[in-house]
Amino acid sequence: MSRTYLRLCLPVVALGAAGLAAAIPASAASGDVSYQATLNGLNHQSASGSFMISVKGDQATVTEHVSGLAGAFGGKPYPHVQHIHIGAQGVCPTMAADKNGDGVISTTEGGPSYGAIGTTLSTSGDTSPKAGTTLTVAPTGASFTYHRTFTVNSATLVALKAGTGVVVVHGDDPATLSKRAQQEKSDLVPSLPLAATSPALCGALTASQMSQMPGGAPNTGGGSTAGIEDEGLLALAGGLLVAAGGAFAVRRRLSR
Numbered sequence: 001m002s003r004t005y006l007r008l009c010l011p012v013v014a015l016g017a018a019g020l021a022a023a024i025p026a027s028a029a030s031g032d033v034s035y036q037a038t039l040n041g042l043n044h045q046s047a048s049g050s051f052m053i054s055v056k057g058d059q060a061t062v063t064e065h066v067s068g069l070a071g072a073f074g075g076k077p078y079p080h081v082q083h084i085h086i087g088a089q090g091v092c093p094t095m096a097a098d099k100n101g102d103g104v105i106s107t108t109e110g111g112p113s114y115g116a117i118g119t120t121l122s123t124s125g126d127t128s129p130k131a132g133t134t135l136t137v138a139p140t141g142a143s144f145t146y147h148r149t150f151t152v153n154s155a156t157l158v159a160l161k162a163g164t165g166v167v168v169v170h171g172d173d174p175a176t177l178s179k180r181a182q183q184e185k186s187d188l189v190p191s192l193p194l195a196a197t198s199p200a201l202c203g204a205l206t207a208s209q210m211s212q213m214p215g216g217a218p219n220t221g222g223g224s225t226a227g228i229e230d231e232g233l234l235a236l237a238g239g240l241l242v243a244a245g246g247a248f249a250v251r252r253r254l255s256r
Helices: 003-023 026-030 107-114 154-162 226-255
Strands: 033-041 048-056 059-067 082-086 116-120 144-151 166-170 199-204 206-208
Touching: 033 166, 048 154, 048 199, 082 154, 107 166, 107 199, 116 154
Parallel strands: none
Antiparallel strands: 033 048, 033 199, 033 206, 048 059, 059 144, 082 116, 082 166, 166 199
């Protein structure tokens, strides 16, 4: 192989490498990490939701969509306190967690599965565990969209990376609970009924390959980047084919 051939081919190889770098998703280079959860009903609640949290450094952006929760509490929009729970098994509890047999998994009974409060998903102000039962900063109503960027604490970051973060939305519809449970007080705030603070929705957080779904909705597995990825791969493949063709033509001329 002649030195002239090498000098001519090196720029072609460099162009191919540049094309490969351009094809790498921007999110991979930016350091953003995303986690997602599908929220399913607990304690006989028919609600559902989707949750996405994107983290860059100590800044977290949460996008959440929830529907089907209890809509009213005492004649007013129902406040649904919600949190990222950490430090336990990283799973949602089953009815086997109902130790007192009242047909409801209380927040305390669910603790061994999802752990303590790591972050309070409040609408404003404090996001620490101290705001965990502050009803005035909780999302309200049967359906809501929650979107907020805040500084996330180190304990929650550790749990997210370890796969032990769990999203829990509290506030059951009393009408769906047993008569016994309807008469019981909250295990967290005794001045409230048990339904007010018991888990209604739960979802374990897992690492996501996307920062968001098309249109800004959180990724719940239904979105796809196949089109974007295919375009990048096709462009890269085209560039490499051109480069290979150029190198082959130069080699033929040199051999002649």
